[in-house]
Amino acid sequence: MTALAHAQGATVEAEIGRISGTEDGMTVAAKEAKMTDPYQAKQFVAESRVDFLAVTIGNVHGRYHSEPRLDFKRLAKVRQQLDIPLVLHGASGLPALMIQRSIELGVCKFNVNTEVRQKYLQFWREYGKTDSKRDLLDCQKASTGAMQEIIAQKIRLFGSAGKA
Numbered sequence: 001m002t003a004l005a006h007a008q009g010a011t012v013e014a015e016i017g018r019i020s021g022t023e024d025g026m027t028v029a030a031k032e033a034k035m036t037d038p039y040q041a042k043q044f045v046a047e048s049r050v051d052f053l054a055v056t057i058g059n060v061h062g063r064y065h066s067e068p069r070l071d072f073k074r075l076a077k078v079r080q081q082l083d084i085p086l087v088l089h090g091a092s093g094l095p096a097l098m099i100q101r102s103i104e105l106g107v108c109k110f111n112v113n114t115e116v117r118q119k120y121l122q123f124w125r126e127y128g129k130t131d132s133k134r135d136l137l138d139c140q141k142a143s144t145g146a147m148q149e150i151i152a153q154k155i156r157l158f159g160s161a162g163k164a
């Protein structure tokens with residue numbers, strides 16, 4: 001995959017370890033989650049030549065059902081072994097301090113989705129109650145606006161505002 005992608009000027013992000021929760025229709029139970037091993041990560045990146053590596057350090061795809069606990073010592077060890085940008089999936093619902101610490105320890109990209117989807121669904125649930133005669137296109141625009149609010153908050157939280 002990396003050979004094909006790199007030949008076309010594209011990049012590849014891989015996820016190593018097993019993150020609990022649901023992503024793209026695949027569900028992993030919390031007890032089956034497996035943290036990223038720093039040395040295995042190094043070997044994997046050397047062999048696969050991926051451009052970005054998503055780590056498993058206690059992050060969860062989807063909603064956190066208890067207080068999030070991230071293994072920052074593990075993240076620091078992964079960072080020591082690798083010189084490519086690290087990624088954190090399951091960043092929805094992580095407190096700002098954990099986001100800050102992750103950035104300090106080398107995370108360059110966060111994947112967030114759950115709160116954006118929730119906002120979208122919330123918009124349509126409320127719209128359904130109003131019995132509005134508004135045009136569908138106006139509603140779609142408004143639902144996009146509702147999601148944009150969340151996305152703008154996240155861009156600020158990740159320290160990316162004004163950097164595009």
Ligand SMILES: [Zn+2]
Nearest residue numbers: 015019023089
């Ligand atoms: Zn993922």
